[in-house]
């Protein structure tokens with residue numbers, strides 16, 4: 211532990227050391243005698259033992275295909291798979307588990323919406339309103355749709371500090387706006403966007419709203435009914451769950467009106483060569499054998515997250531972010547990118563004179579896992595005229611000691627690159 215470290219205080223309801231013990235990957239050395247400081251949680255989080263064990267139990271004891279089998283294992287697998295859907299519905303406060311569609315992740319959720327709902331509501335001459343801080347996965351599917359139907363993309367800008375220009379929203383929502391899609395939390399800046407305001411203003415103009423929750427679901431309780439989001443999508447792997455699985459929540463009236471996303475087994479009611487009728491929700495959107503094990507693992511992750519004391523966890527995450535911000539600012543030649551007043555868990559910064567990739571490579575040798583580059587937000591980086599940033603991103607299990615490792619690493623970077 212570096213000499214400067216003040217041990218991370220635990221509150222009565224949140225013991226960070228106990229939490230860390232539940233994540234086996236955190237306690238490893240990455241190079242000889244170099245403990246891991248894992249600060250790449252916006253890319254993917256580590257997994258707790260209950261999720262890892264749940265995956266093992268599924269493959270060891272319950273493995274079978276779902277929905278179509280009469281035998282015991284198939285019934286067990288179906289029960290576990292549908293039980294996971296119920297857990298996810300609770301996590302999001304969805305009115306019904308049928309409104310929880312399993313996808314491969316945020317990217318697939320957004321593609322699903324663009325190519326079904328999008329095709330229904332966006333037509334020639336229409337506008338799709340996005341924000342300047344979107345991840346490529348909340349840009350490209352809409353561009354593909356716009357190209358196909360003859361619509362255009364409009365972009366709500368960000369301020370120098372990385373907040374949305376909410377003052378421009380009313381004038382950007384025109385009679386031609388067919389849809390608004392925005393990220394709840396920016397993966398590059400850490401900005402928490404005013405989701406409720408965005409949705410309310412859009413709805414007042416009759417515009418449906420798609421929320422990219424990839425970076426919010428891991429850091430705050432989400433209530434899709436209170437938000438009144440038309441769609442809310444996220445990925446399991448950033449929220450202590452497995453990779454390759456995520457959720458697309460939608461309002462029932464939309465999901466029922468939407469055409470299927472993909473055709474195949476499990477999504478049909480009756481098939482003949484003349485005509486096929488489709489199954490109801492949620493199966494209409496889950497063609498083929500789903501990712502059964504990982505859906506069950508994600509259900510376990512949802513239960514795990516729901517058991518956390520959110521208030522205490524958020525206070526802890528905010529304290530770690532604040533500590534990291536102060537300490538990075540104090541390193542010579544750094545500049546923080548994204549200083550909006552409402553932020554969570556992401557600290558992006560640059561050195562005046564050192565390429566982010568060089569810094570990331572030195573940090574890696576010190577056991578510090580950060581991400582460098584454009585973070586799949588090239589338009590945003592262009593806005594700030596940067597090739598990329600160094601991004602440290604935190605989860606509930608990160609500590610001030612992790613931040614101290616980052617700072618020691620940054621001093622090494624300074625020494626090596628002058």
Ligand code: PMP
Pocket residue numbers: 252253314315316317318345347348393395396397422424425445586
């Ligand atoms: N949106 C945001 C804000 C993200 O941070 C990410 C992942 N970096 C995605 C979408 C895409 O998520 P996935 O790759 O899991 O589909």
